[in-house]
Amino acid sequence: MxxxxxxxxxxxxxxxxxxxxxxxxxxxxxxxxxxxxxxxxxxxxxxxxxxxxxxxxxxxxxxxxxxxxxxxxxxxxxxxxxxxxxxxxxxxxxxxxxxxxxxxxxxxxxxxxxxxxxxxxxxxxxxxxxxxxxxxxxxxxxxxxxxxxxxxxxxxxxxxxxxxxxxxxxxxxxxxxxxxxxxxxRQDEAAPHVAAQRTPSSARNGESASRREHHFHLLRRYYRQVESGHKTIEVRVATPEKAAVQVGDAIVFHDRDSDRELDIIVKRITPYASFDDLLSTEDPARIDPDGPRDELLVNLRSIYPPAKEALGALAFEFEFEFDHRPARPGRPMPMTPSQYAQTVPHHTVYGCLYVRDEHDRPVQLRSVYGSRLWQFPGGNLDAQGEDPLQTAQREAVEETGLELGLEMPRLLLTHFLHAGPRMPLNKVGLIFDGGRLSGDQLRRIHLDPAEHDMWAVHDLVGWQELMAPRAFARLDATERARRGEGPGYLITHT
CATH class of the missing domain: 3.40.50.150 (Vaccinia Virus protein VP39)
Known part of the structure; x- marks a missing residue:
């Protein structure tokens, strides 16, 4: 879609x-x-x-x-x-x-x-x-x-x-x-609704599924007041549709500026001859918690002309059909999770550790595959149940013989690699700060010859000479993120 x-x-x-x-x-x-x-x-x-x-x-x-x-x-x-x-x-x-x-x-x-x-x-x-x-x-x-x-x-x-x-x-x-x-x-009229077309949320609580449902539209300001629990009285003119609402009916409030909606249950309906009469009796703070009475009267009369007010005013006191959660359940998913998985692009995910020597010079391993790329210790998620950090820690042991990044390390860079001719899947990588390696740790690196044939330490200038531009861009972005000098997100196109 x-x-x-x-x-x-x-x-x-x-x-x-x-x-x-x-x-x-x-x-x-x-x-x-x-x-x-x-x-x-x-x-x-x-x-x-x-x-x-x-x-x-x-x-x-x-x-x-x-x-x-x-x-x-x-x-x-x-x-x-x-x-x-x-x-x-x-x-x-x-x-x-x-x-x-x-x-x-x-x-x-x-x-x-x-x-x-x-x-x-x-x-x-x-x-x-x-x-x-x-x-x-x-x-x-x-x-x-x-x-x-x-x-x-x-x-x-x-x-x-x-x-x-x-x-x-x-x-x-x-x-x-x-x-x-x-x-x-319909601008401000309640829309009649067939109960069989939609089940009021009250039916989910064991109450009668025949409860009648009406629909009111609210400006964003008033919708938020209802949603927060501060507004508990709604005022409308006594049109035939509004006069048909009864105590115990459900009203669905719709936010005019979005698709959001919530339910309330009508607790009391009191008719008045005019807005003046209504505001002389009802608590204005329950109608509009954010505005004084005089401003409320002006607002009501800007919405309803005299001919409408002449029909009479209605005060709907309500109680909430929700407790600050969505008022009605979502629709069932149109497909199973397995079916949905077939409709979206597939990705691979990797996790790795960025390690340096005592002088903060990056340490990398040379792959024996393909273009012999220089890499951080880590790899693709291929073990069931692992997260990217666990993969990076496990792979570091397998590739170097060292246990690295055992504390909760800082995430330095999120790397998104677009699919291309050589790899038909997108790839997402998380690069964590693996810390500094002492001279003794460097001497104890034991490579897996099936994956890497060399490890090396260089400053950034040295690495830039050795690496392809796209590969160096990841190294450079990671180091800048470690120093707090750049964003922690990199996009690479193949």
Missing amino acids: FTTQDEWDRGYTEGRRYRPLTDTERSLLATHVPPAAGGRALEVGCGTGELAAHLSSSGYTVDAIDWSETALAEASTRHGDAARWLRLDVEEDDGAALHAGGYDLITLRFVAPFLSARDRTLDALGQRLRPGGALVIITPLAADTPTERRGIALDEDELARLQSQWAAAERHDADGLVFLVLRRA
């Missing part, structure tokens, strides 16, 4: 493509989101531009965005001026290049599963819709997707959550895909 712009660019360069747009999808678009006169569409994650070109041919004026320059270059070449092709990260960029007047249609085809902050991003896109506009999500369904590709699909819980955040939602099946048409994003 790609997560960076470079990965997406590389994927397009290597010829990876989405499945072509189907006739069923075209028919659903024509039926449910036909262009009106002057209609504008925004395609998010346009790839090589097939959907954007179709929307253009249907009558929309199209803006098509993607963060892959490779994909956009191909889209422009293949489809010309069918759309305005824009390089934009929908989750991070400010969107200043987008049409200021908004859009009648926004599409995300094979995009929603890849959004790291899905709620926040879709909420921001919803605010760009014109009145009557629709956001269309086309996505594979997790249940129909191979386990190793779970990350490209949405499951039923995720789809239910998406639909709950919009006042009108239609779902259609399209050639093995889910086709969602979403209209009128």
